[in-house]
Amino acid sequence: MIKITILTLFPEMFVPLNESILKRAQEAGLVEINLVNFRDYAVSKHKNVDDIPYGGGAGMLLKPEPIFAAIRDLPQVSHDRKLILMSPQGHVFHQKKAEEWSTHQELVFMCGHYEGFDERIRELADEEVSLGDYVLTGGELAAMVMIDAVVRLIPGVLGEEVSAEEDSHSIGLLEYPQYTRPADFEGRMVPEVLLSGHHAQIKRWRRKESLRRTFLRRPDLIKNLEFGLDDYSLLEE
Template identity: 55%
Template structure:
């Protein structure tokens, strides 16, 4: 997979792109990430990428010409047509289902905003606008890094364990079950006995139930979209309504 990032702050990306799993994925060739300085496509000596908004108002707006020219250059860089993403608080919320959709594209181009936003004519080049949450940041660089990390980890060979991407929060619409490691007892808190039993069927059933429980307790909004059996749906409903009284193993 190839990812091109267009930004006015390219230096923000290098430390993250070189670190940990993402850094190893890039250095190992599982993902090809290139960061491009939008100012390379400006025409004036001040390398201007923004201007005052027509109609007045606070702040500055990103100019259309540099972004359009940068996107033209992205097309010329690789014969594979890119899927163009603009990071915007007005975009589609990023969730794991969307991450999987994007991870299937062989090539992404991510455009990072700054200032008060984009000249709306820039959005005509976008295949999709994406938001990472209902809050405002100073620019699209941090959201772009979130997107790159979430998409890259789904590429073959990026994660050390092939099951890791499938067996985690949001992979099936639910939050992940509780996890434990050694020691079996710490400050009076014991690991559930079922996890020490060696009975893989019981462990799988416990994990599934705890995943449903945790989602119902912490993110009841996800329950309606999760794929649950009738028994699991009733269990989740009892938790949401406060009537669930079963003890945990």
């Protein structure tokens, strides 16, 4: 069981986490998701959570007090709690990060909104993570994407028969092409080898197609790969 807490000013945005596989995972007790609106911790009469930047400049910044108070008020259920700050200035999220987080007992996602946040908020975070090299209106959508990627890796979430091990990215390659019936769809044929029942050849074909697809579509992924001798012979074919 992983406990996930989301600190946000917009808890009503998180409806998608209560659908489909994520809903089932919560009902099965594999993950618990809690939403905390840190506006509840604002000190001023008007419950202000943002303010103008010192030194001038456009936009508003999240104030430190409400988010510090919200974190201090969280019950810590485990010693390997990870505090994650959503920010376009963080490291870019990827599958390996999802795998690592899925082994933790407790994850806390801190979502900013507005133009940015007071620099002292960074102190709270074990990690600062970005969804990608673009700027969102807030960290909420980024947190939902990351939570989805993490939760599906928790053992039991995808069910016995489905495995995340052969997903695109889990071995650093894109997934090979897949086909289902019919074998002949309006003249477009399923590759012969897949119909052959020859497991060793199918495995070889799939590895080769994964490599091909990765080379063509995502050459940037290739530098992180470790190739086996078999791969070199496949590439020479």
